[in-house]
Amino acid sequence: MHLAILNLEKAQRRAKRTLIGHAIFVIICCFVALILRKLLRYPPQLAWTVFAAPMLVFSGDIARWLWRSHQLNRLRAKVASK
Secondary structure, X not given: OHHHHHHHHHHHHHHHHHHHHXXXXXXXXXXXXXXXXXXXXXXXXXXXXXXXHHHHHOHHHHHHHHXXXXXXXXXXXXXXXX
């Protein structure tokens, strides 16, 4: 049981680093899109597209992180109750 918790914690840390990397990427993309929108006079919808597209693309990683968090909490509670 403890080995499962350790493996899940390791996977959770990896997933968290991945999400932080995705967040940095999204922030940079939004910043570049806002600059390009001002320079090239694009419509405001460009900013929403740049924000929404990564949310769809990265939703699997977000869901995996949430699922691992739930599993980790469940396993910790199971060990604590013994």
